[in-house]
Amino acid sequence: MSNLITYVDVILPLALPQAYTYAVPIDLIDFVKVGQRVIVQFGKNRYYSSIIKSIHHNKPAFDAKLIEGIAEEDPIITETQLQFWQWMASYYMCTEGEVMNAALPSGLKISSETRIKYNENYDGDFEGLNEEEFTIVQALRAQIELKVPQVQDLLKKKNVYPLLKTLFNLGIAISSEELVEKFKPKTDTYVKLHTDYEDQEKLKDLFDELSRAPKQIELLLAFTQLGRKAKYIKKNELLELAKTDAGVLKRLVEKQVFVEFKIEVSRLGNFQTAEVDSPELSTEQIEALKQINEHFTDKNVVLLHGVTGSGKTVVYIEKIKEIIEQGKQVVYLLPEIALTAQIINRLRKVFGNVVGIYHSKFNQNERVEIWNKVLHNEYKIVIGARSAVFLPYHDLGLIIVDEEHDTALKQMHPAPRYHGRDAGIMLAHLYNAKVILGTATPSVETYFNCERGKYGLVQLHNRYSGVEMPEFIVSNTRDAIRRKKMNGSFTNLLVEEISLALQNKEQVILFLNRRGFANYQVCKTCNHISKCKNCDVSLTYHKFQNQLICHYCGYFEKVSNKCKACGAIDLDIVGMGTEKIEDEIAELFPSAKVGRLDYDATKTKHGHSNVISKFENREIDILVGTQMVSKGLDFDHVTLVGIINADQLIHHPGYRSYEKAFQLIMQVAGRAGRKQKRGRVVIQTADPSHPIIQNVLSADYNAMYQRELVHRRQFNYPPYTRMIEVTLENKKIQTVEQSALYLVNETRKYKQGLVLGPAIPYVSKINNYYIREALIKSNQQTKELAQLKFSLQQVLDKIKSLPDIRTTHISIDVDP
Ligand code: ADP
Numbered sequence: 001m002s003n004l005i006t007y008v009d010v011i012l013p014l015a016l017p018q019a020y021t022y023a024v025p026i027d028l029i030d031f032v033k034v035g036q037r038v039i040v041q042f043g044k045n046r047y048y049s050s051i052i053k054s055i056h057h058n059k060p061a062f063d064a065k066l067i068e069g070i071a072e073e074d075p076i077i078t079e080t081q082l083q084f085w086q087w088m089a090s091y092y093m094c095t096e097g098e099v100m101n102a103a104l105p106s107g108l109k110i111s112s113e114t115r116i117k118y119n120e121n122y123d124g125d126f127e128g129l130n131e132e133e134f135t136i137v138q139a140l141r142a143q144i145e146l147k148v149p150q151v152q153d154l155l156k157k158k159n160v161y162p163l164l165k166t167l168f169n170l171g172i173a174i175s176s177e178e179l180v181e182k183f184k185p186k187t188d189t190y191v192k193l194h195t196d197y198e199d200q201e202k203l204k205d206l207f208d209e210l211s212r213a214p215k216q217i218e219l220l221l222a223f224t225q226l227g228r229k230a231k232y233i234k235k236n237e238l239l240e241l242a243k244t245d246a247g248v249l250k251r252l253v254e255k256q257v258f259v260e261f262k263i264e265v266s267r268l269g270n271f272q273t274a275e276v277d278s279p280e281l282s283t284e285q286i287e288a289l290k291q292i293n294e295h296f297t298d299k300n301v302v303l304l305h306g307v308t309g310s311g312k313t314v315v316y317i318e319k320i321k322e323i324i325e326q327g328k329q330v331v332y333l334l335p336e337i338a339l340t341a342q343i344i345n346r347l348r349k350v351f352g353n354v355v356g357i358y359h360s361k362f363n364q365n366e367r368v369e370i371w372n373k374v375l376h377n378e379y380k381i382v383i384g385a386r387s388a389v390f391l392p393y394h395d396l397g398l399i400i401v402d403e404e405h406d407t408a409l410k411q412m413h414p415a416p417r418y419h420g421r422d423a424g425i426m427l428a429h430l431y432n433a434k435v436i437l438g439t440a441t442p443s444v445e446t447y448f449n450c451e452r453g454k455y456g457l458v459q460l461h462n463r464y465s466g467v468e469m470p471e472f473i474v475s476n477t478r479d480a481i482r483r484k485k486m487n488g489s490f491t492n493l494l495v496e497e498i499s500l501a502l503q504n505k506e507q508v509i510l511f512l513n514r515r516g517f518a519n520y521q522v523c524k525t526c527n528h529i530s531k532c533k534n535c536d537v538s539l540t541y542h543k544f545q546n547q548l549i550c551h552y553c554g555y556f557e558k559v560s561n562k563c564k565a566c567g568a569i570d571l572d573i574v575g576m577g578t579e580k581i582e583d584e585i586a587e588l589f590p591s592a593k594v595g596r597l598d599y600d601a602t603k604t605k606h607g608h609s610n611v612i613s614k615f616e617n618r619e620i621d622i623l624v625g626t627q628m629v630s631k632g633l634d635f636d637h638v639t640l641v642g643i644i645n646a647d648q649l650i651h652h653p654g655y656r657s658y659e660k661a662f663q664l665i666m667q668v669a670g671r672a673g674r675k676q677k678r679g680r681v682v683i684q685t686a687d688p689s690h691p692i693i694q695n696v697l698s699a700d701y702n703a704m705y706q707r708e709l710v711h712r713r714q715f716n717y718p719p720y721t722r723m724i725e726v727t728l729e730n731k732k733i734q735t736v737e738q739s740a741l742y743l744v745n746e747t748r749k750y751k752q753g754l755v756l757g758p759a760i761p762y763v764s765k766i767n768n769y770y771i772r773e774a775l776i777k778s779n780q781q782t783k784e785l786a787q788l789k790f791s792l793q794q795v796l797d798k799i800k801s802l803p804d805i806r807t808t809h810i811s812i813d814v815d816p
């Protein structure tokens with residue numbers, strides 16, 4: 001018998017540096033478990049659901065508060081997930097609370113900010129309620145809404161969560177801000193015959209009884225006809241079948257002829273398990289699979305480097321089969337939500353209903369439902385964006401990271417700023433699972449890891465169809481301008497290629513990595529460029545809205561024809577964006593159907609898939625787009641790809657710009673000529689001799705890679721160094737400069753790594769915040785990096801205690 005007090009350390013969904021300790025009330029001691037959600041008070045009158053990280057008897061140095069209650073009996077987070085959160089927080093230098101925030105669907109988070117309302121649609125009674133519950137209901141009906149602290153005042157007790165939970169569960173109360181968000185299973189109403197009438201005689205009598213109610217007879221008839229196949233039917237279907245209205249059914253329910261009941265259904269839609277045989281592998285694909293398996297005997301990660309259309313997906317499918325036959329789960333990560341639709345169709349054809357999909361476009365209810373299906377092992381395969389690494393897998397066998405080179409796999413904002421590929425590799429490690437990275441254009445880091453023997457390398461050199469890789473044609477814009485062989489933004493050569501393709505009834509993709517109509521508006525008299533009033537960037541002209549829009553903060557203003565600086569009325573719009581290309585092309589080819597795929601065209605929920613399916617159905621002949629067109633899409637009739645401005649890709653700031661330009665051009669080119677015919681890719685550039693253009697022309701990844709390595713070594717960039725980027729923001733320019741200087745000087749005192757900066761970034765002001773940056777480089781050793789992070793953290797903590805600069809917001813990006 002011990003009289004030790006039990007404590008729990010919990011993770012709060014806040015940026016707290018460490019877990020917080022609470023005491024457990026005696027009546028709850030037997031119920032607390034690691035990974036469970038508990039409600040705690042934090043700060044004055046604020047309540048949060050938090051996750052138990054550990055249970056112990058070590059009295060903390062402060063007076064621990066009691067936990068308020070347990071949200072549900074079973075843990076919702078596994079121990080492995082907790083380990084994963086811990087790793088992520090320490091590797092990416094953020095708090096576990098921030099990781100928790102990213103990881104949990106908000107349907108699983110409630111806090112004192114939650115407002116509670118009476119559900120006006122509630123049609124039941126209050127008989128089952130206890131006195132306290134009833135008091136809350138009365139208060140709710142008298143007022144518009146209550147917050148949790150008000151309920152606590154009302155009942156003069158703290159632990160009101162179980163009471164609220166009962167009211168939520170019964171549908172008497174709802175939380176207002178989460179009206180749609182809060183997880184509630186979706187149900188369908190079904191109808192069945194009362195058991196009395198299962199007896200044929202009685203049923204016959206019933207028909208006689210109802211003889212004067214022809215509509216009710218009709219409904220009954222409709223049901224009995226159906227009844228041969230199924231004992232019950234969906235209410236809507238029955239009404240439709242009997243061509244009658246709900247009133248008729250209601251009367252029959254009142255007469256206890258029919259019984260209504262609800263069945264919980266999935267919001268995610270059901271898919272026929274029309275399992276089909278997956279395609280038979282080609283010899284090259286069989287060989288690749290064999291090599292993957294060989295590598296897996298002594299390595300955990302394999303890179304599948306295969307040209308576009310070589311059948312990487314087909315190889316994944318074979319490997320997935322093997323893993324789920326072992327009873328394990330598979331995660332399939334993709335950089336872009338847009339890509340998930342195509343892949344999910346392919347996988348569902350083979351695997352049926354065990355394939356789930358997870359990404360941020362889903363609403364909270366759907367996300368909680370998927371969460372639970374993974375937890376209960378109903379989903380064996382999850383296709384998702386990077387956040388799919390947070391799902392509660394129990395036996396993960398394989399992680400596939402498709403398009404591993406794609407920077408969209410990295411989360412930019414907010415913390416944790418994690419890379420889906422690297423987090424996936426860590427996650428696999430925790431589960432003892434394997435990883436396949438797939439791409440046609442590997443990232444330099446990944447290829448480097450293969451060369452060093454850390455990852456296995458498997459290659460597919462040929463397209464499955466046997467169709468050759470596209471033919472690249474350079475079109476020199478400098479030359480064309482000089483010889484007056486331009487049509488607006490297009491060289492004559494590209495225009496000819498487009499008309500040829502159209503004549504042959506083939507489709508065309510035109511790629512330009514800048515949305516909007518033009519770059520900017522400039523005054524011809526004084527050269528003034530319209531800039532954002534919040535950010536240090538020029539505004540982009542959008543013709544359709546007739547606005548100048550900031551691509552950083554969304555600020556916009558109406559286009560004016562008068563210069564704000566000098567008042568002259570002679571403004572010019574220079575540069576080009578997808579909108580302008582779309583316009584010009586429509587003018588050049590008036591009978592062609594032109595579509596556009598970029599961020600602006602896809603803002604609506606289905607915008608993206610609409611454009612894509614139109615293109616697939618050939619309702620669009622020419623598709624103009626940003627890098628969205630480059631990603632994995634598989635169109636059969638595209639024979640021509642035009643890269644409008646390769647120079648703009650190459651001369652982008654950042655040490656990865658050459659690598660990225662090569663990847664983007666190769667990826668877009670991969671859209672050309674997939675099934676029957678060899679494709680053509682026209683690259684418009686003012687500098688055809690540029691090494692990147694040369695590498696593209698010879699489709700020589702290796703040459704690009706080797707040259708990049710030389711540069712990276714020379715200038716100390718990854719993969720030879722590890723980098724941490726520190727971004728400081730403040731509304732006051734002096735303060736941000738002072739903070740940056742302090743950070744850099746203090747970090748240097750530790751004499752670890754190389755501290756560069758402070759620097760004024762390319763865009764030095766966003767949303768009225770001035771920005772400064774520092775870059776910290778460490779050698780490759782994990783140990784040095786860890787020490788460096790530790791020192792940096794000390795400096796960050798010090799800054800928080802300095803009144804002059806503590807207002808500066810600092811964000812840390814590891815492996816930027
Ligand atoms: P990747 O992922 O490497 O770009 P995909 O897996 O999408 O390549 O394959 C390209 C095309 O070739 C797809 O239409 C696919 O169905 C087809 N394909 C690839 N391998 C096979 C195979 N073994 N049998 C039948 N079709 C295949």
Ligand code: ZN
Pocket residue numbers: 532533534535550551552553554555766767
């Ligand atoms: Zn702006």
